[in-house]
Amino acid sequence: xxxxxxxxxxxxxxxxxxxxxxxxxxxxxxxxxxxxxxxxxxxxxxxxxxxxxxxxxxxxxxxxxxxxxxxxxxxxxxxxxxxxxxxxxxxxxxxxxxxxxxxxxxxxxxxxxxxxxxxxxxxxxxxxxxxxxxxxxxxxxxxxxxxxxxxxxxxxxxxxxxxxxxxxxxxxxxxxxxxxxxxxx
Numbered sequence: 188x189x190x191x192x193x194x195x196x197x198x199x200x201x202x203x204x205x206x207x208x209x210x211x212x213x214x215x216x217x218x219x220x221x222x223x224x225x226x227x228x229x230x231x232x233x234x235x236x237x238x239x240x241x242x243x244x245x246x247x248x249x250x251x252x253x254x255x256x257x258x259x260x261x262x263x264x265x266x267x268x269x270x271x272x273x274x275x276x277x278x279x280x281x282x283x284x285x286x287x288x289x290x291x292x293x294x295x296x297x298x299x300x301x302x303x304x305x306x307x308x309x310x311x312x313x314x315x316x317x318x319x320x321x322x323x324x325x326x327x328x329x330x331x332x333x334x335x336x337x338x339x340x341x342x343x344x345x346x347x348x349x350x351x352x353x354x355x356x357x358x359x360x361x362x363x364x365x366x367x368x369x370x371x372x
Contacts, residue, residue, distance in 0.1 A: 191217055243336070250277035295320075 188194050195210030209215060226235035240249040254272075261270050295316075302312040323345055330341060 191215055246280050247277045250275060 198206040
């Protein structure tokens with residue numbers, strides 16, 4: 188149906204072979220949609236829109252796309268109408284990643300210091316220190332090629348896999364004959 192007249196001419200029921208039209212039993216007029224809710228801010232009523240990403244989608248990438256789309260929409264708004272973002276989850280993600288990065292760097296520094304202190308050998312400490320991030324980086328490349336994303340489960344698996352690496356290197360060092368031991372024999 189394209190017009191109100193077509194809607195008025197819609198048959199609702201047949202009574203004794205005579206069609207009863209919608210226009211016969213109701214006033215059919217063009218009117219605004221029924222209001223179902225209200226969004227309100229300090230300045231009064233507003234139009235509010237919430238966007239939810241699909242499961243598995245990258246929050247930061249989705250938000251960047253939305254901001255680009257919003258810039259295009261803002262360019263077409265009438266004078267006096269503005270648009271603004273009230274809540275942006277990608278800002279939380281960016282802050283969390285910054286905190287994780289700082290924690291990882293500080294943790295790496297502490298690991299180097301502890302390894303050097305426990306192993307007493309700069310070469311062995313450097314070997315263990317470089318082997319752990321290298322194995323994680325290679326795992327990341329392999330995961331990406333396999334189409335597996337980094338999430339809590341894969342990161343937990345990597346953490347479990349990397350943990351024994353440092354212990355194995357330390358045990359190997361303990362079993363290896365030292366130059367002093369050979370000289371003494």
